[in-house]
Amino acid sequence: MTTSAIAVTGLRKAFGDKTVLDGIDFDVPAGTVFALLGPNGAGKTTTVHVLTTLIKADGGTVRVAGYDVANDAKAVRSAIGVTGQFAAVDELLTGRENLQLMVDLSPVNADKRIVDNLLERFELTEAADKSAATYSGGMRRKLDLAMTLVGNPELIFLDEPTTGLDPRSRRTMWTIIRELLADGVTIFLTTQYLDEADQLADRIAVLDKGRLVAQGTPDELKRQLPGTHVRFRFDSVADLDMAARIFPDSTRDDDALALRVPSDGGTRSVRGLLDRLDEYSLNAGEFSVNTPDLDDVFLALTGHDTTEVPAK
Numbered sequence: 600m601t602t603s604a605i606a607v608t609g610l611r612k613a614f615g616d617k618t619v620l621d622g623i624d625f626d627v628p629a630g631t632v633f634a635l636l637g638p639n640g641a642g643k644t645t646t647v648h649v650l651t652t653l654i655k656a657d658g659g660t661v662r663v664a665g666y667d668v669a670n671d672a673k674a675v676r677s678a679i680g681v682t683g684q685f686a687a688v689d690e691l692l693t694g695r696e697n698l699q700l701m702v703d704l705s706p707v708n709a710d711k712r713i714v715d716n717l718l719e720r721f722e723l724t725e726a727a728d729k730s731a732a733t734y735s736g737g738m739r740r741k742l743d744l745a746m747t748l749v750g751n752p753e754l755i756f757l758d759e760p761t762t763g764l765d766p767r768s769r770r771t772m773w774t775i776i777r778e779l780l781a782d783g784v785t786i787f788l789t790t791q792y793l794d795e796a797d798q799l800a801d802r803i804a805v806l807d808k809g810r811l812v813a814q815g816t817p818d819e820l821k822r823q824l825p826g827t828h829v830r831f832r833f834d835s836v837a838d839l840d841m842a843a844r845i846f847p848d849s850t851r852d853d854d855a856l857a858l859r860v861p862s863d864g865g866t867r868s869v870r871g872l873l874d875r876l877d878e879y880s881l882n883a884g885e886f887s888v889n890t891p892d893l894d895d896v897f898l899a900l901t902g903h904d905t906t907e908v909p910a911k
């Protein structure tokens with residue numbers, strides 16, 4: 600049996616009369632990466648704040664690392680690490696001093712070499728003794744995550760860990776996240792980037808207007824879409840004509856002698872299509888299963904793309 604690192608049921612949160620989380624449920628098995636995906640203002644940070652005990656929910660139950668966030672906030676805090684959306688780095692201190700401060704504040708007796716080890720791991724050794732005010736956004740983000748790791752948390756919350764990072768720094772961050780996962784750490788991250796969720800997450804939940812509009816593995820989400828289809832290419836117009844009659848739901852591309860047949864892309868469904876062609880002794884010279892990417896998923900699930908709809 601896998602244990603849940605996070606178990607959320609019926610979570611509700613409003614600010615005044617504005618409902619931000621309207622009853623959301625999800626479960627994160629220990630040792631996995633869970634990505635909460637949503638555009639600006641969807642409620643990602645609010646979710647992180649509730650899960651990390653920074654704000655109280657209005658309803659529902661939330662268990663983190665086995666403890667109830669409402670009744671056992673202290674136990675939750677000792678089990679988790681949080682890297683907020685906005686860096687918690689003290690600009691007046693150097694990178695090394697920021698890390699040392701976390702070590703000094705940590706209730707756990709850390710290894711003496713931990714500061715040096717973390718500086719090295721995050722490629723910050725050279726800049727270690729410069730004031731954090733001189734750090735670039737990416738360096739700050741890395742220092743922030745390094746500070747989170749001081750207490751050796753079993754569960755880490757990363758609120759948009761790569762927003763604003765250049766492609767190289769994003770990749771470094773992804774590598775570090777994968778290393779943490781390999782060490783057995785559970786990771787809850789929020790992101791606006793579909794490719795990031797696709798790259799990192801075991802499971803993704805899509806948050807839109809206070810509700811989870813979809814949940815699943817990246818592949819499951821892609822397969823849920825009406826847009827998933829099998830494309831056949833035939834050798835003659837006659838074959839294309841006959842295939843189009845066999846599959847009345849299909850759309851044809853006469854120039855390419857191709858037919859797009861809706862399918863969930865699963866083996867059973869694809870086999871069914873191939874069997875039908877066989878029955879009519881039709882041979883397709885080429886076929887491919889086309890799954891939409893996560894941007895298409897978002898568009899289909901929410902009716903808008905990942906950018907916030909501008910106010911009228």
Ligand SMILES: Nc1ncnc2c1ncn2[C@@H]1O[C@H](COP(=O)(O)OP(=O)(O)OP(=O)(O)O)[C@@H](O)[C@H]1O
Nearest residue numbers: 614619637638639640641642643644645646684791
């Ligand atoms: N303390 C607060 N008081 C009132 N409204 C708030 C508060 N915190 C958040 N909100 C509102 O709740 C909604 C969700 O905000 P939240 O910060 O959770 O979104 P987000 O998904 O993290 O967005 P972003 O991608 O921009 O970080 C927004 O409309 C925001 O204005």
Ligand SMILES: [Mg+2]
Nearest residue numbers: 643644645684
């Ligand atoms: Mg946010």
